[in-house]
Amino acid sequence: MTVHGTGAFGARVAELRRRRGLTQSELAAAIGRTASWVSQVERGIQPVNRLDVLRLLADGLGVALNVLQPEAPEAPEPEPTERQNDLDQARLVISGHPALDVLLTPRQDTRTALLHELADEVERVWTLTHAGRFAELSEVLAPLVPRLERASRTVSGEDRPQAYRLLARMYQALAAAFVRQDEADAAWVAADRAIRASELADDTLGVFVGVFRLVHAFIRLHHLDQAEHAAASAVNALAPRAEATTTPAEELSVLGSLHLALALVHARAGERAAARRQIDRARAVAERVGEGRNDFNLEFGPVNVEIQAVSTAVDLGDAGEALDIAKAVDTSGLSAERRARVLLDVGRAHAQRRQFGDALAALLSAEETAPEIVHTHMAARGVIKELMLMAGRGASPELRALAERADAMA
Numbered sequence: 001m002t003v004h005g006t007g008a009f010g011a012r013v014a015e016l017r018r019r020r021g022l023t024q025s026e027l028a029a030a031i032g033r034t035a036s037w038v039s040q041v042e043r044g045i046q047p048v049n050r051l052d053v054l055r056l057l058a059d060g061l062g063v064a065l066n067v068l069q070p071e072a073p074e075a076p077e078p079e080p081t082e083r084q085n086d087l088d089q090a091r092l093v094i095s096g097h098p099a100l101d102v103l104l105t106p107r108q109d110t111r112t113a114l115l116h117e118l119a120d121e122v123e124r125v126w127t128l129t130h131a132g133r134f135a136e137l138s139e140v141l142a143p144l145v146p147r148l149e150r151a152s153r154t155v156s157g158e159d160r161p162q163a164y165r166l167l168a169r170m171y172q173a174l175a176a177a178f179v180r181q182d183e184a185d186a187a188w189v190a191a192d193r194a195i196r197a198s199e200l201a202d203d204t205l206g207v208f209v210g211v212f213r214l215v216h217a218f219i220r221l222h223h224l225d226q227a228e229h230a231a232a233s234a235v236n237a238l239a240p241r242a243e244a245t246t247t248p249a250e251e252l253s254v255l256g257s258l259h260l261a262l263a264l265v266h267a268r269a270g271e272r273a274a275a276r277r278q279i280d281r282a283r284a285v286a287e288r289v290g291e292g293r294n295d296f297n298l299e300f301g302p303v304n305v306e307i308q309a310v311s312t313a314v315d316l317g318d319a320g321e322a323l324d325i326a327k328a329v330d331t332s333g334l335s336a337e338r339r340a341r342v343l344l345d346v347g348r349a350h351a352q353r354r355q356f357g358d359a360l361a362a363l364l365s366a367e368e369t370a371p372e373i374v375h376t377h378m379a380a381r382g383v384i385k386e387l388m389l390m391a392g393r394g395a396s397p398e399l400r401a402l403a404e405r406a407d408a409m410a
Contacts, residue, residue: 007044012068014042016061031060032222037270046270050317050352051386086134086376087177090141091186094174094193098149115155115162118148122170126297129173130335132372137177144170152197164201168194168210172297175213182378184220191217208234208254209296215261220378224269231262242285250295256285257298260308267315275316279309292333299338303329307338311345319352340370348383356387360399363387367402375406384408 017027017038024042025035040046041057048054058068097103121144128137148170152163171194178187191214198206211234218227238255241247263278282305292301306329313322326346331339343366350359363384367374374380385408388395395403402408 009048009069010042010044013038013057013061016063016068017042020062022061027060031056032224032268034224034269034271040270047317051389052382053317086372087138087181087183087186089138090145090174090177091183093142093145094186094189098146099153102150102153114151115159115166118144118151118163118166122148122166122173125170125173129177130297130337132180132337132340132370132376134177134181134372134376137173141170141174145174152200161201161203164197165203165206168197168201168203168206169297171197172206172209172213175210175217176297179213179216179220180373181376182220184217187217187220188214205251205254205296208238208258209298212254212257212261212298215258215265219261219264219268222268224265227265228262228269231258231265234258235262249289249293252285252289253293253295253298253300256282256289256300256305259285260300260305263308263312264315267312270316272316272318275312279305279312282308299334303331303334304338307331307334307342307345310342310349314345314348314352317352319349322346322349323353336370337373340366340373343369344374344377344380344383348379351383351386354390356390359383359387360396360402363402364398367405371405374402381406381408 017024022030024038028035028038037046041048048057054069055065058065061068121140125137125140125144128134128140148163148167152160152167155163171190175187175190175194178184178190191210194213195207195210198204198210211230215227215231215234218224218230235255235258238251238258242252242255259278259282263275263282266272266275266278283302286300286302286305289301292299292303294300298304306325310322310326310329313319313325322345326342326349329342331342343362347359347362347366350356350362363374363380366380384399384403384406387399388403388408391399
């Protein structure tokens with residue numbers, strides 16, 4: 001989009017906004033951006049080139065995409081369908097109170113062996129979450145959630161903190177899984193329960209990890225003001241402690257992960273300088289950690305920071321920068337889920353540059369690495385739909401097959 005084109009586009013946005021009787025702040029809230037971003041768009045300072053952002057803006061203005069941007073391709077209206085979610089069963093399990101029977105009939109179970117069994121099950125939950133095997137995860141969680149909730153209320157006093165720690169870790173995994181399945185409201189519930197369980201376990205860092213999961217739920221809900229408030233409050237509380245040379249590595253891992261979460265918030269708001277500032281702060285923390293770690297299943301370390309830098313660049317529309325960073329990232333030691341996410345972001349970057357063959361190759365590699373990530377992740381389905389839309393009737397058999405497997409036919 002040329003400078004002249006950007007100015008004309010901005011004027012069109014302002015006119016459509018005024019016609020609908022919206023202030024810049026109201027439009028920003030409707031599309032999950034900031035008022036300053038809307039202002040910059042309308043003044044021709046902030047270009048809007050990405051098709052997904054154009055669609056989001058058109059929805060917020062209540063107009064068809066080709067009214068907002070006549071040059072943009074318009075997708076046909078999708079057929080209304082009821083798409084089953086792999087975590088539907090898990091969602092039901094966390095609906096309501098999970099251990100009403102214990103409230104009615106208080107009892108105590110002093111079997112320490114029970115906690116060892118539950119600990120193994122929580123490890124399995126995280127293994128399935130990292131692998132993106134959400135259908136299996138849902139089956140495991142159906143009996144596990146009530147068992148852990150009952151155990152936290154019925155084990156002996158000395159074992160209760162351990163029971164609450166296991167409960168918190170289980171809810172942290174569930175929050176992460178719900179975010180990836182685009183079930184952000186359920187992720188909010190799970191994250192909030194993780195925060196409470198960590199506090200009852202007297203696990204301070206676990207509380208901050210729960211906030212990290214909560215931030216990602218807010219981001220997926222497009223509640224960027226809440227996401228920024230939660231992330232910034234946690235960073236501001238932890239950062240002064242991290243200045244000490246004796247700060248434990250696990251505490252640094254949590255702080256670094258929160259910086260990355262805040263970078264994502266700023267990137268989704270289109271705040272380029274603020275997003276890069278948080279990435280730089282996470283890099284500084286990662287240098288102190290010195291190696292990839294998996295404290296609280298955060299997988300924080302220098303490699304993870306660069307992975308987030310790739311994703312941030314894509315979110316900001318800086319596809320070339322994203323691809324340059326991705327070339328230098330060695331993901332061989334990471335979980336299948338993280339490797340697939342990098343490939344997904346590479347695919348998104350290629351799509352932004354209209355390099356459709358490279359985009360498809362990256363998406364197929366991501367699918368081979370972690371099929372359920374590509375088949376269920378909102379960003380994956382979005383870029384596949386965009387590729388289908390751009391290709392039109394000329395879509396290759398490989399692309400059509402991928403779109404069918406991911407339920408992403410344009």
